[in-house]
Each structure stands twice: as C-alpha cells, then as structure tokens.
Amino acid sequence: MIRRRPASDWAAAVVLAAACVLALLSLLPEARLLHVPAYIVGLAGKYLSYAILALAVDLVWGFAGILTLGHAAFFALGGYAMGMYLMREIGTRGVYANPDLPDFMVFLSWTHLPWYWYGFSHLAFALLMAVLVPGVLAAAFGFLAFRSRVSGVYLSIITQALTYALLLAFFRNDMGFGGNNGLTDFKDIAGADLHQPATRAALLAITALVLALCLVVSRMILRSRYGDLLVAVRDAENRTRFIGYRPEHIKLMIWVFSAVIAGLGGALYVIQVGIINPGEFSPGNSIEAVIWVAVGGRGTLWGPVLGALLVNFGKTIFTGVLPELWLYALGALFILTTLFLPRGLVGLRRRVRRDATPALEPGDGEVTP
Amino acid sequence: MSRSALLYLDGVSVTFDGFRALNALSLVLAPGEMRAIIGPNGAGKTTMMDVITGKTRPDTGDVLFRGTDLTRLDEPAIARLGIGRKFQKPTVFEQLTVHDNLLLSLKGRRRPFAMLFARLTSAESGRIESILATTRLAPHAGRLAGALSHGQKQWLEIGMLLGQDPELLLVDEPVAGMTDAETMQTADLLRDINRTHSVVVVEHDMEFVRALNVKVTVLHEGSVLAEGSVEQVSANSRVVEVYLGR
Numbered sequence: 001m002i003r004r005r006p007a008s009d010w011a012a013a014v015v016l017a018a019a020c021v022l023a024l025l026s027l028l029p030e031a032r033l034l035h036v037p038a039y040i041v042g043l044a045g046k047y048l049s050y051a052i053l054a055l056a057v058d059l060v061w062g063f064a065g066i067l068t069l070g071h072a073a074f075f076a077l078g079g080y081a082m083g084m085y086l087m088r089e090i091g092t093r094g095v096y097a098n099p100d101l102p103d104f105m106v107f108l109s110w111t112h113l114p115w116y117w118y119g120f121s122h123l124a125f126a127l128l129m130a131v132l133v134p135g136v137l138a139a140a141f142g143f144l145a146f147r148s149r150v151s152g153v154y155l156s157i158i159t160q161a162l163t164y165a166l167l168l169a170f171f172r173n174d175m176g177f178g179g180n181n182g183l184t185d186f187k188d189i190a191g192a193d194l195h196q197p198a199t200r201a202a203l204l205a206i207t208a209l210v211l212a213l214c215l216v217v218s219r220m221i222l223r224s225r226y227g228d229l230l231v232a233v234r235d236a237e238n239r240t241r242f243i244g245y246r247p248e249h250i251k252l253m254i255w256v257f258s259a260v261i262a263g264l265g266g267a268l269y270v271i272q273v274g275i276i277n278p279g280e281f282s283p284g285n286s287i288e289a290v291i292w293v294a295v296g297g298r299g300t301l302w303g304p305v306l307g308a309l310l311v312n313f314g315k316t317i318f319t320g321v322l323p324e325l326w327l328y329a330l331g332a333l334f335i336l337t338t339l340f341l342p343r344g345l346v347g348l349r350r351r352v353r354r355d356a357t358p359a360l361e362p363g364d365g366e367v368t369p
Numbered sequence: 370m371s372r373s374a375l376l377y378l379d380g381v382s383v384t385f386d387g388f389r390a391l392n393a394l395s396l397v398l399a400p401g402e403m404r405a406i407i408g409p410n411g412a413g414k415t416t417m418m419d420v421i422t423g424k425t426r427p428d429t430g431d432v433l434f435r436g437t438d439l440t441r442l443d444e445p446a447i448a449r450l451g452i453g454r455k456f457q458k459p460t461v462f463e464q465l466t467v468h469d470n471l472l473l474s475l476k477g478r479r480r481p482f483a484m485l486f487a488r489l490t491s492a493e494s495g496r497i498e499s500i501l502a503t504t505r506l507a508p509h510a511g512r513l514a515g516a517l518s519h520g521q522k523q524w525l526e527i528g529m530l531l532g533q534d535p536e537l538l539l540v541d542e543p544v545a546g547m548t549d550a551e552t553m554q555t556a557d558l559l560r561d562i563n564r565t566h567s568v569v570v571v572e573h574d575m576e577f578v579r580a581l582n583v584k585v586t587v588l589h590e591g592s593v594l595a596e597g598s599v600e601q602v603s604a605n606s607r608v609v610e611v612y613l614g615r
Contacts, residue, residue, distance in 0.1 A: 226484035228469050232462040239460045242422060243533055244448035244479050253481040 008219045011302035012212035015051075019044065019208030023201035041200045045272035047312045048207045052265030054292045054304035055214055056258040061290065062298035063222060064254050065234035066151070069286050070159030071262050073166050074134035076280035078263025079270040080170070081133055083183035084117060085126030086194075086271065090187050103185070104178045114176045123190050130267035131260045138259030139252065146248035146255075151237075160283050167281035182277025189271055200272070207268045211305070214261050218301055221257070230254055291334045297344025306345055374433070375400040375537060375567050376421065381430030382591075383416055390416040391427065392591035398537070403559070403568040405578045407602075408588035409612050414571045415457065417588070418539050422454050423447040434537070449479065453535035457542045457571075459522035463515030467506055467525055470514050471497045474532035496532065503558070504528040520551045527558065537567045544577050556580035575613070587612060 022044055026036040053075045060066040087102040096106040101113060119125040141162060145155055173179035192199040221227055233240050233247045240247050270276045279285075289308075296307020311333070319326050341347055376398040383391040391413045398404055406414050419425035420432060423444040432439040439447055448454075462470050475496055478487055501507040504524040509517060514525060523543060530538050540559065544552040556577055559568060563583075572578055578585060578599060585602050587595045589612065595605045602608050 221485065224485050225472065225478075225487040226481055228462075228465055229473055229481070229484050231464050232473055235462055235464055236460050239456075239462070240473075241444040242448050242454045242456075243474050243529070244445050246445045246479070250481050250484075253485075 006219050006223075008215045008301035011305055012215040015048070015215075015305065016208045016212045019048065019204050023204045026197055026201050026204075038197055038200060041197070041204050042272055043316060045200070045204045045207050046269060047309050048204070048211050049265045049269035049272065050289070050292065050312055051305040051308040052207075052211050052214055052268070053262050053289050054296065054308035055211070055218065055301065056262035056265065057289045058293045058296075058298055058301070058304040059218060059258040059261070060251075060255055061293060062300070062304075063227070063234065064230050064251055066251060066255065067153075067156045067290070068159045068258075069156045069283065069290065070161075070163035071258070071289055072285035073159075073163035073281055074138060074259040074262035075266035075269070075285075075289075076163075076166070076170075076276065076278075077134045077137065078130040078266030079276040079280060080177060080183070080266075081120075081126050081130035081263070082267035082270045083186075083276040084120040084129075084177075085123055086186035086189060087183050088117075088121040089189065090185065093187055094185070102178075102183075104181065104183075105176070108173060116176070127267065131263045134259040134263035134266075135256050138256045142252045142255040143248075146251050149248075160286070163281050163286055164283055167278050167283075170278035170281060178277070180278065182275060182279075183270075184275035184277075186271075186274055194271070194274070203268070203272050207272070210264055210268060214264070215301055215305070218261075221254070222301070226250070226253070288330070291330060291337075293344075295333060295337050295341075295344055297346025299343075300346045303344050303346040310345075373400075374398060375402070375435060376569075377431065377433040378417070378421075379431045381417075381420060381427045381432060383413075383420060383425060383427050389591050391420065391430075394430070394588075394592050396586060396593065398567060398569065401563075401567055403563040403570070403581065403583045405581055405583055405585045405599075406569060406571045406588060407573070407575070407578060407585060407612065408594070411590075412588040413591040414588055415541060416591075418454060418541055418569075418571065421447075421539060422452060445479070448533070448535070451536035452539065453530040453533045453537070454539045455523075455526050455530055455541060455543060457545065459519065459526050461514040461517075461522050461525050461529070463513065465514060466511055467501075467514055467517070468497060468510045470525060471500055471528055471532050474529035476532070476534045500528045500531050503531065503561070519546050520548070523547065523555070524558075527555075527562075531562065535566065537569070538562065540568060540570045542572055543570065544572065544574050549576075552577050553580060 022036055022041060025034050026038065026041045028035040053071060056074070057068060057071045060068050090102065092099050094103040096103050098106045101110060145158065150158065169175055170177050171180055177183065186194055188194050189199070222230070229240070229245065229250055233250050237247045292307040292311045293304040294307070295311055296305065297303025315326060318329055337344060343350065374397045378394055378396040381391050381394045382389065394413065394417060408414055416425060420427050421439060423439060423442055423446070426440060434450060434452060437450060442450070462473065472489070472493065475493055478484055501510055504527060506521065506525060506528060509521065514522065517525060527543065543559070544555050547555065552574065559570060559581065562568060570581065582599065585597065585599055586593055587602050587608050594611065595602045595608050603613065
C-alpha cells in the first residue's frame with residue numbers, strides 16, 4: 001500500500017531508464033543489429049503519454065474515489081495548447097504560405113488571428129496553457145460539482161457530458177481550432193525538426209522524464225498527511241465533515257492536480273503523434289483510460305502505468321491483426337479484470353506475495369466510485 | 370437562559386415528508402454538564418443530533434451553541450466551532466492506521482495545502498500517545514483501523530473525538546454491541562471525559578445510563594416527555610408507559 005517501500009519510485013526509474021535506452025538505440029545507424037526504428041520510438045512516446053493520463057485518472061479514481069469518465073478532455077485540451085504552438089511554428093511553410101495565419105484559417109477565409117491564438121508562437125506560453133487551461137477548467141468544474149456534493153455515478157455521468165460538450169464544440173469550424181480536421185502537419189518544435197530521429201529520441205526521453213516526475217510528485221502527495229486525508233475522504237467522506245474538514249476542498253486539490261498532469265500528457269502526446277483533433281474528446285477515450293487503470297491496478301501508482309503500456313501495446317498488435325475485434329477484446333478485458341482481478345495486475349502480484357498477516361483485505365466496498 | 374447555556378434548543382421542529390421527527394423540541398445544556406438522552410425508536414434522538422451538527426436544518430426553532438446560531442452553519446463549520454460527534458455505527462477510516470486516524474482528528478490544521486506540508490510534531494505525538502492510553506488502544510496504534518474489533522472501533526471513534534477536543538461531545542449509542550465489561554469501561558471513560566468536556570449521550574441501555582448517573586432527558590415523538598434523574602424518570606408513569614414498560 002502507500003506506506004510500503006515506494007514501488008512507484010522504482011517504476012519511475014525503470015521507465016526512465018528503458019526510454020533512454022530505447023532513445024539511444026534509435027540513434028544507431030540503421031544497419032546496426034540493435035537499431036530501433038523510428039516508429040517504435042514514436043509508439044513508445046505515445047504509450048508513455050497515455051501512461052501519464054492513466055496516472056492522472058488513478059489519482060482521482062484510485063485514491064479519491066472519484067470515477068472520472070471525462071479525463072481525456074483535460075488530456076486533449078493540453079494537446080490542443082501544444083498543437084496551437086506547433087501550428088504557429090509552421091510559419092510560411094504551410095500550403096498557403098501565410099505568415100500570420102495557419103492553413104485552416106486561410107482556407108476559411110479568415111483575415112486575422114483570433115485573440116485566443118495570441119502568444120501561442122512561444123513554446124513556454126503553450127506549455128503554460130497546456131497545464132493552465134485543464135487546471136482552470138477542472139477547478140471550475142470540480143468546485144461546482146463537489147460543492148453540490150455530486151458524487152458517484154452522477155459525477156461520472158457529468159464528466160462524460162463535459163468531454164462530449166467539448167467534442168461538439170471543437171468540431172465546429174468557427175471555434176477556431178481547425179474543426180473536424182484538428183491541427184496537424186507540424187514541422188518542428190523549438191527549431192528542431194520533428195521528423196529527425198534525434199528529435200524523436202529526445203522527445204521520448206523527455207516524456208519518460210515527465211512521467212517519472214509525475215510519479216514521484218504523486219507519491220510525495222499521497223504519502224503526506226493530505227494523502228491520508230484523501231483516503232479518509234474516499235472511504236468515509238461524511239465522517240471527515242464532522243471532524244471539521246471540507247471534503248470538497250480536499251477532492252478539488254487532487255482533481256486539479258490530476259487535470260494538470262493529464263494536460264501535460266496530452267501536450268507530449270500531440271508532439272509525438274503529430275495530430276490533435278476533436279476525436280480525442282470522444283467519451284470512449286476517457287473510458288479506455290479507466291480500463292488501463294483497472295487492468296494495471298487502481299489505488300497504486302505504478303499499476304496505471306503498467307496498465308496503460310500493456311493495454312496499448314496489446315491494442316497496437318491487435319488492431320494490426322484483427323482490427324474489427326479490438327473493442328470486443330477491450331470490453332472482455334475490462335469484464336475479466338473486474339471479475340477476477342479487482343486489484344488489477346498489481347493485485348495479482350500481491351496475492352502471490354501475501355504473507356501470513358491477515359491484513360485488511362481491501363475489499364470491494366473500498367472500490368466503490 | 371440562552372446566554373449562560375452551552376447548548377440551547379428551543380421550539381425545534383423537523384418534518385420529513387409529513388413525518389414530524391422533532392416537534393417543538395426544547396433542551397438546555399449547561400456548560401460542563403453530561404446529559405443522557407433516552408427514548409423509543411423514532412423519538413427523534415438521532416434527528417436532534419443531526420440538527421445540532423448541521424446535517425439537518427430545522428424547519429423552525431432556535432439552535433444556539435454559546436450564543437452562536439447553528440442553523441446557519443454547515444457540518445465542518447460546526448465541528449470547528451467545538452462540537453464533536455460519534456455516530457451510532459462506528460465510522461473510522463478503515464484503510465488508515467489507528468495512529469493516523471487519531472492524527473487526522475487532532476484539532477488544528479484543516480486546509481488541504483496545510484495538510485500537504487504537515488509534519489508530525491512532538492506535541493501531536495504526545496497528544497496521540499495520551500489518547501491511545503486513555504482508550505487502551507496503544508498496542509494497536511500501527512494496525513489498520515479496519516482490522517479492529519467492533520468495541521475497539523467504538524473506542525477509536527471516541528479517541529478521535531478526544532483528539533478533536535471539542536467543547537461539546539455528542540455520543541450516539543456508544544455501547545451498542547459491547548460486552549457488559551466494555552459497557553462499564555465506556556461509562557467510566559465518558560465520566561472521565563466529562564471532567565473537561567460537556568457531553569450528550571444517546572443510549573438505549575438503561576444499565577449504562579444508570580452507571581453514568583447524570584440528568585436524563587426522555588424524548589417521545591419528537592419532544593421532551595420527561596427530564597430529571599434516572600430515578601425520577603424511571604418512576605414517571607408516562608415514561609414507563611411509552612418506553613420503559615415495553
């Protein structure tokens with residue numbers, strides 16, 4: 001449990017080391033035996049971005065008992081912030097070679113840049129927005145929802161509504177985010193060519209570093225007295241009120257932190273995947289993220305990372321062989337996990353290791369969202 | 370009267386879907402007093418606790434604590450004002466250790482940011498040690514609260530109340546499910562607590578109420594039926610009719 005030796009620190013170190021090795025091997029000449037092709041580096045970067053999203057979901061679901069079915073919204077918002085910067089970086093290299101406007105705006109016959117695109121020619125500003133926009137949205141949403149004591153399945157439903165509303169909004173051309181097509185055709189980041197193996201290797205290493213840092217910071221938060229309080233609120237919210245705590249504030253803090261992490265993950269995702277479109281807001285994406293966490297093991301920090309990596313690796317393989325069956329496989333995976341591995345793969349390891357001490361079995365009661 | 374009283378309820382009524390849970394209830398508790406509340410099921414004992422702690426808002430009536438109107442405050446605000454509550458069903462934080470349960474209950478920090486950077490101080494350690502000793506839970510400090518026996522959970526919850534150090538403790542059926550020995554120990558513990566705190570105890574167990582030996586208020590159908598010593602209310606024919614006789 002949280003109090004044991006921090007397995008999450010080991011996970012962070014392993015992820016970081018593995019990503020660095022992969023990145024370095026990708027820089028070997030192609031003829032060499034151990035050379036890693038570019039697409040593998042890209043895939044690994046994508047998986048690690050997803051792992052950051054999974055960690056974000058687990059922070060609120062596993063540790064605060066808030067079953068979010070809309071976290072991909074924060075991920076996508078972070079992605080859009082980064083995508084806007086990458087669009088501005090294209091400059092005159094677009095199809096229309098317009099120095100002031102991204103291609104899609106020229107196509108829509110817009111004459112000047114909307115105000116909310118100002119500042120996005122700077123990477124630092126875009127990064128700031130990638131965490132600020134999800135953070136502020138989460139703060140507003142969480143403040144209202146938690147204050148009204150919306151919880152359980154009702155909260156899950158409104159998180160779905162949130163991401164769906166954003167999906168519809170971003171589909172609209174006049175929103176100014178590229179509509180249906182989204183933002184794509186990126187050229188470079190901070191002057192480095194996005195198609196160069198060295199850039200991609202560096203991005204993979206950076207993503208791993210961000211994930212590792214998120215793991216360590218999350219571990220510090222959960223091991224603090226606040227972390228204990230979070231578990232207390234998760235298991236007996238009403239009781240904390242009568243001791244003088246305000247559960248809505250306690251939940252809000254982890255909720256906002258989680259959204260910020262998700263935004264970061266989304267920003268890193270877009271750089272490496274090369275496109276962001278409204279599809280990222282689709283409710284199914286958020287649910288998939290919950291499945292990664294369930295499979296890996298909620299309520300632990302490295303479980304969701306493991307789950308995100310394995311399920312997405314599986315998805316890559318599966319969709320290559322039997323693409324039309326993937327959703328069935330995913331659904332079956334979720335059902336089987338829920339039935340036979342309520343604590344996920346991490347729980348499997350624990351079950352094997354369980355010693356004579358009949359410590360409290362974290363039963364299903366604790367798993368209620 | 371309302372000025373000198375610690376807790377002052379006057380004409381408090383609460384209706385749930387047409388059911389009158391409290392009917393013009395009036396009750397005055399002096400500072401330092403311990404009061405036992407008895408009454409048949411549905412007499413309004415728990416609803417009264419809910420009204421005092423902000424869980425339920427009364428339709429009419431005054432609820433004052435040291436002159437502060439409690440009907441305008443929510444649960445955390447009332448708790449911070451100095452009213453602690455122990456529930457009928459023991460509710461402890463099962464996934465945390467006994468020690469950490471007590472730590473979270475200690476009077477003091479309540480804001481999430483402050484909690485993030487809180488370090489265990491020697492004063493806090495001292496408080497926890499002393500509560501562990503009082504509640505006889507010292508050997509269990511490192512165990513998860515969920516692994517305690519029912520009686521131990523009750524005691525832990527009382528310990529958490531002590532940690533909160535409220536001026537007034539509301540204790541709902543503290544000895545439900547306890548053995549006779551545990552019941553008597555709990556009576557001793559509450560009398561001990563009463564030396565420094567005011568206490569309201571709701572209880573069904575008449576042996577326990579006798580052991581407390583304090584003023585008793587009998588509730589019936591949402592209002593006060595009788596008030597006085599254990600002997601006085603036991604001799605009251607109406608009380609015998611609606612409650613004790615059954």
